Amino acid sequence: MIRSELVAAVAETHPHLSAREAERVVGTIFESIIDALADGRRVELRGFGAFSTRARDSRTGRNPRTGEAVHVDAKRVPHFKAGKDLRERLNR
């Protein structure tokens, strides 16, 4: 499933929404997750899963093409853990 298919499925469940509104709804929801993580917050969606960020230390990496050593800054990376309900449904 890709974004446009999700938008179409949402529009089908809420038939009085215009295609544009359905697109904005989907956009707003995923945007709110990125905004929260960027603000250092967690996102908890019971049954579905939780988004958080994890810290990565700076390290010396290598350009795989040239073999040259490059410094990689410390950063935060997004993490998702599927919720219990969803995990169980995937294996039924």
Add this chain to the structure above:
Amino acid sequence: MSDNHTLTRAEMGDEVHEQIGLSRTESVQLVETVLDRVSDALVRGENVKISSFGSFVLRDKNRRMGRNPKTGEEVPIEPRRVLTFRPSQIMRDRINGK
């Protein structure tokens, strides 16, 4: 940086209500619909790719032998399907203030 509390469905519903001007009730229902449609696709065995957000990717794990860490006893871990998330470059950059 704003307050550090956890973002939940209710607040996501508020965001939809404010941004799009739909009723609060419908806005919360829409959050649920979006999560349900994504979940349904994953349960059907489809990966879900949301451009500029990221991809939910299913992986099938083989059966392997594990160990009960408490008793040391060997126990089989049955084949199972796990869900992973691959964030988009946009999300990675935004989280690092780029």
